[in-house]
Amino acid sequence: MANVCFLLADGYEDSEMKNPYDAMNEAGHQTVVVGLEKGAELKGKKGTVAYTSDFSISEVKVDDYDAVIIPGGSAPEALRVNDEVVEFVKQANEQGKVIAGICHGPQVMxxxxxxxxVNTTSYIGIRDDLKNAGSNFLDQEVVVDGNIITSRTPKDEPAFIKEILNKL
Structure with a gap:
């Protein structure tokens, strides 16, 4: 079974965390929530779910994980300005680990x-940011390009989850 790291900060899209997290656990994978601080209570923007971070980003090593999942909402904005988070994702990519982002998640990438x-998709609001980063934006429910998996919105979660599970 795989070790899966969820990168999380306050204000994530509730279902984009809950549904992939539950699916990974149901499939028997080991999951951890990594935040900017250990033990922080991280609330979804709709208030339907909350998670406590198992580790801070400064405590984790890329080598310990097979996949990194980045839910959307406003959380990626808080994550992407942290140098340790950015370096973690960079290293995960260099090692060919699965990196999956939905909605605003690709902002960290x-x-x-x-x-x-890289072929990607995302919430339409960051389409131009993806293009400016050199990505080929595709308006599809899920796009898989090598180790990178991206999706648009909560309605695309089933396809997003399926592709993550396929990779693991």
């Missing part, structure tokens, strides 16, 4: 500068 020449 943009900051890690790992999307040049």
């Amino acid at each position: 943009i900051s890690a500068d790992i999307l040049k020449g």
